[in-house]
Structure formats: C-alpha cells, structure tokens
Amino acid sequence: MTGTKVIIAGGGVAGPVLGILLKRKGYDPIIYERLDAPTDMGLSLALQPNGLKVLSLIPDLIEKIPKREISETLLWSSLPEDERQLAHYEMPIKGLAGYGVNGARRPALLRTLIEEAQAQGVPVKFGHQLESFEQHEDSVTVQFANGTTDTASFVVGCDGLHSDTRVTLFGKEPVSFTGLTQTGGISPFPEAFRTKGMAPMFNIYGNGVHMIGYPVNENEISWAITQREAEAKENWRHMDEEQQKEFKQGPHSSLPFGGGELVRTAGRIVKYGLYDRPELSTWHKGRVVLIGDAAHPTSPHLGQGANQALEDCYHLTRLLLVHNPTGASPSTELLSTVFTEFETLRIARTSDLVKRARQQGEIRVISGVEACKKRNETVATMYGGPAKADDTALRVLLADLIEHPFKPGESEI
Template identity: 55%
Template sequence: MSTKVIVVGAGIAGPVLATFLKLRGYEPTVYERVPELPDGGLGHLLQPNGLRVLSKVPGLLENIEMAKLERTAFYSVVQGDTGLLAEQPTNPTFAFHGVRRPVFHKALVEAAERVGVEFKWGHKLVSLEQGEDSVTVAFENGSKATGSFVVGCDGLHSNTRTCLFGDEKADFTGLCQTGGICPIPENMNFPFTFLNIFGDGVHIVAYVINDRQASWAMTKREPEAKETWRAQDDSVKQAVQNSEVAKWDFGGSELIKNSEHIVKYGLYDRPELTTWHQGRVVLIGDAAHPTSPHLGQGANQSFEDIDLLTELLDKYNPSTASPSTSTLEALFTEFETARIPRSSAMVKGARALGESRVVQGVDACIERNNKVRIQWSDADAVARAREAMFKSVSAKET
C-alpha cells in the first residue's frame, strides 16, 4: 500500500511537492484552508534555480504562458539625476521568466491532478498529533486525516508552523507594496524587459508576464497595510493613480494609469528558525523561511526545498515505504543543514536590497543611483553574482 503523505497548503509549493511525491510512488493529499483555487495575485518571477526544478514535472513549463525577459534596465526620476542609469541584455544562462500568478498557480494544481494528486479545499489545519509511526491532523471543519508524515507548505501565516513552534508575530519590514497588472508599456516591449525605476523614497519594479501584460510593484515606507490584495480596494487604486508617481517617465505613468486592478499589501518576514521540523512534521517554503520579495526568490527557494527534500527521500527511503521516525529525523536534519543557511542568506539579502532601494533625500538617492551604475556596468560581475545565487544544493552534495 502506498505511503500516505499529508501536504498542508495548496499555494505555489504544495502542488509541486505533491507532484514530486506522487511521481516517486507516495500517496500525497493536499489540504488547503481556502474553499477553492483562488484567482488573485499579480506576477511571479521564475528564475533559473526554480525553472530547473519545475522542468522535472513532465509537460508543465511547455504549457504555461510566460515571457522570457531579455533586457534589464534601471532608470531614475530623482531631481538632478534623471534618466537611464544602466541596462544590459539578459545572459541566456540566467534568464528570468515572468508569469501571471493565477495562470501559474492553476497550471501547478492541474499538473498535480493529472498525475493523480487529490486536493481537499476548505480544510484549515488547527492541530496535529504525532504517534510512533504516523501523524493525525485535525481541521477546522471537524474532519481528520492520518498520514505517515506531514509537510507544511502553508505560507507566511502557517498553521503547521504554529502547531510546531507556537504562535509568533510576523515581522513587518516597514515597507509596503502597491502593485497591478497592465498592458506592456512601450519601453518594456521588444525586447521584453525587467524594469526598475528609482525615485525619492519610492522604487518601482516591473516585468512582462505574457505577450500582452506586465506586472508591477511599487515599494514605499508606509504604515503597516494588511494583505488587501485578496480583495480589490478602489480607494487604493484612486490614490495611486492620482499620485505624483503616476506622472513618472520611463514607463512609470503607463504602468500605473493603465492598470485596472491595483492592490496594496505590507511586506513581512518572520524570525529565523533553527530547525524546521519536529518528529514526523517538517516545514518548507514560506512556512519555514518567508521573505520579502526584493530578490524575487520566494517561490524559487520553495522549489529548491522541494527538490532537495524529495532527493533525500530517495536517499533515505528508496522503497517509499512508511519511514521510521529515526529515518525522518536523519533526513530532515540533513535537509535543514543544507537549506537553512542558504534560505537565511536569501531572506537577509532580500531585506537589505529593499532597504537600499527605498532611500529618501536627493543626496542618498544619487548615492544609490551611482551604486547601481557601478554594479551593472560590469556584465561579468553580474553574471558571477547570479551564478552564485542560482547554485542550489543537491542530495549528492550534502
């Protein structure tokens, strides 16, 4: 009989993990708190480390509408230092691909369903009880499920994490983002462009997500804002489209004024954990290491987690029978030893990059602009930095 695995969370990580498990002979079931597949969200930036993992799912990438970004460009609208700061064609080895989040999410769920993964929507985890050779989870709707082991993929507000390590407050980074989807501005089209525009206390990043649309996000220091991206807020749209930022050159005005759907949300991370598991339960993705989005590595780091975790299952449990707790302990410990330092560096790097982008005062802004000019003037140095970022750890290297 196949080994039952409980996957908590049907966001971006859960369906991919379940697919990998199913293809190996396990019997995963994905439990998700929301009642149905959501259609909200903006864009995702798929990077080489994440694409490498997704390429292992048969037929997935070939059937997702996405855009290969062939140019990176930086502009400034700061008084006294206006214009193009730097631009480079994309090194094909390190190409990014933009994709619309709902399109991507739906494709991941459908890929999992095609190989036989079952999804249970409307199941919010409230507790778990570990036995000698199994884990039983209870849901808010009164149902229960038992599996050999549990993987928590339930995001920033992970109930699995709370069950393991207690309730803790997510850390507001002091930054908020406002974002939207719009037709591709002229200066981002042909070639498809990854665009940055720097202002005084404001940074806009945008990228093409298909042959018609671009996704953008504006970062500012503002009071904490809850995740209003889950429901359209017309007051947010009106405030942004009437702001000075909506007058920016270099594509900024087109991004904001031509967006029909604009949302706003605070940026958070959580205290770093020294372990991601207890007994037969382990966390991955944002449940383990949530990050602010400034490196675009949130989903991509989740995919690295999945790749290594399933490689280690092959190593420690090649029969796919229900593993002992001691086997899982060894497996999860090796997994953490490799992944905690790397994900921690990404979380800290993303937060630092966000801080460096959103500076205030003309002098500080010009200093930031000059750093961008220097950093992006050396194509070889950029390539080396990206190579280091995208190098992931395999089970053979741990």
C-alpha cells in the same frame, strides 16, 4: 499497491510541486488547502533558472505555464536632479535546464500547478485549514478547522507566511513587518515599450520610492511600487474603487520611462505589506516538517521566494529517496535523519537570501536627494553601468542561483 501516505498542508507553489514529485516516486500524497478554491489573488512572480530546473523534472509542465521570458533588464533613476539610465544588461546565460528568467501571473501559475497535480493523481482538498495535529509512533493525525481529520505517515507544511503548521509546531510568533509596503497591478505594455519592441524587467529608482516591473505574457506587465509606509496587512485584496482611482491619478502616475503609464492603465490595484519572520534553528519536530514560506518567508526584492520553495521540494524529495529508497513508511528516527540533513543543507542558504532581500529593499527605498544620488551611483556600479554588466556582484549572485539546486555529487530525482 498504495504508497506511503503524506499530508501536504498548503496548495500554493510548493504544495502541488512536492505532491507531484512524491507521487512520481511512489508516495501517496494528498494536499489540503485552507482556501475554498484556487486563489485569484496576488500579482506575479519571476521563475528563475533554479526554480525552473526543479519544474523541468515534471515532464511537459513548464510548457503548460503561461509565462514570458525576460531577456534584458533596465534600471533608471526618476530623481529630477539625476534622471537617467543607470544600467542596462542582458539576462545571464541560461542555466542548467536551458531556461532564463520568466515572468508569470501568480493565479495562472497556481491554477496550472493544481491542475497538473490533480492530473497526476494527487488529490487536492480545498476548504481544509490545518488546526492541530497529534503525532504517533508511526503516523500523524491532522485535525482541520471544518471538523474533519486525516492520518498519514508524515506531514509537510508549506502553507505560507501565515502557516498554521508552523504555529502548531513552534507556537505563535510575531511576523516581522519590514517597514515597506508594495502597491501594484497588471497593465498593458506601455507605448514606449511597444514602439521599441521591448519586454524587459525594469527598475525605476526615485526619492523614497522604487518601481519594478516585468512581462508576464505577450501583452501585459506586472509592476509593484515599494515605499516606506505604515503597516499594511498582507491579504492581497485589491483597493476599493475610490482608492484605486486616487492612486492612478496620484504622483506615481507621472513616473518617467513608462512607469506612470503602467500606473494609469492598471486593471486593478492591490496593496500589501512586506513581512518576514524570525529565523528558525530547525524546521521540524518528529514527523512534521516545514518548507517554503512556512519555513523561511522573505521579502520579494530578490524574486526568490517561490524559487527557494521549489528548491526545498527538490531536496526533500531527493533526501527521502537517498535514505528511504523503497518508499516504505519511514520510522520517526529515519525521518529525523532526512529532515535534519535537509535543514543542514537549506537553512543557511535560505537565511542568507532572506537577509540579502531585506538589504535590497533598504537600498532601493531611500529618501533625500543627496542620499538618492549616492544610491544611484551604487546601483550603477553594482549592475555594471549603462553597458552590459560583466563581473559584478549581480552576476555572481545570478550565477549562484543558476547553479542551484543541483550540485556536483547530487543525483537528480
């Protein structure tokens, strides 16, 4: 017997995971992705305990993802007037699923998720960009830019920052450039790390610049340098050869603590602007709902974009099971109940994290020697100083992330 059909717009992190979770609960999801094939663009992401907890609901999936666990974090100041280690701490106790923080190359993760969805019977249709949809009493018909259509009981838009589903639901709105850009790449472990047997997440705080990096496998580190610059579009395409050469030989090539070596040895360099969008008061209309970056895009300074999308996948699936345990095609009224409860649970949490991420970006990228010195003291205090962090604001935040998405009284799916 065929289950209730669900159209999922977007084949990034959230789409395949939601598709698998729904398929395992008797629904009949189909994923439509605007790109013609799985993307090789983008650098990396940090899978944190809250996101890994969701992935652990899919048997054997986590073991298939190419990744590297991160056991410690180092923070340095590259300011010539204050060059030193600011803090060093071990990553927090592993979360509910027994996982810590893991770095992963984004293209490798996306390929793994798509392949797993297909293996579990979730069709993935590439080259289908959502253009419009028409809602009916008990279904939604989606029109794609290539001229094809499809109809399902309801639609979930998880098609990212430039979400066509969001535009169709709520109209065009400007994305908000944060004033910051990132330039990054993937590089071999620097000599200093190899010699000391280190594979940390690290932060280097400079004058008007911040660098972050972490391992994504046994041999490579992903890194990104944040600066306050003119707007650069978020298209994830690498610079041309001349621009890459110029960057690799530029001022960042002399960053201390291994940062400069990473810049010089990168395989390719990409540059992109950092954006978010205005907060929405609702994520749904009728039989269509948004999740992930389509609903709450964020700058990357807390590393929670993908992890919050995974929390969305979990809670949307859980609430569908709570309110529609048979999996029968739900009425619009029932979907409204599910989507409204979902929003009540998720909007406040994701909005807070979007704001915190922006604040982190502002703290990291400060110009002027005296202002940077003050920033360094703030960072050292926030992260517990050179010794292990203990009862710091960082620990409180990480403990909160570990606790989610499962709360007392919530049944696992």
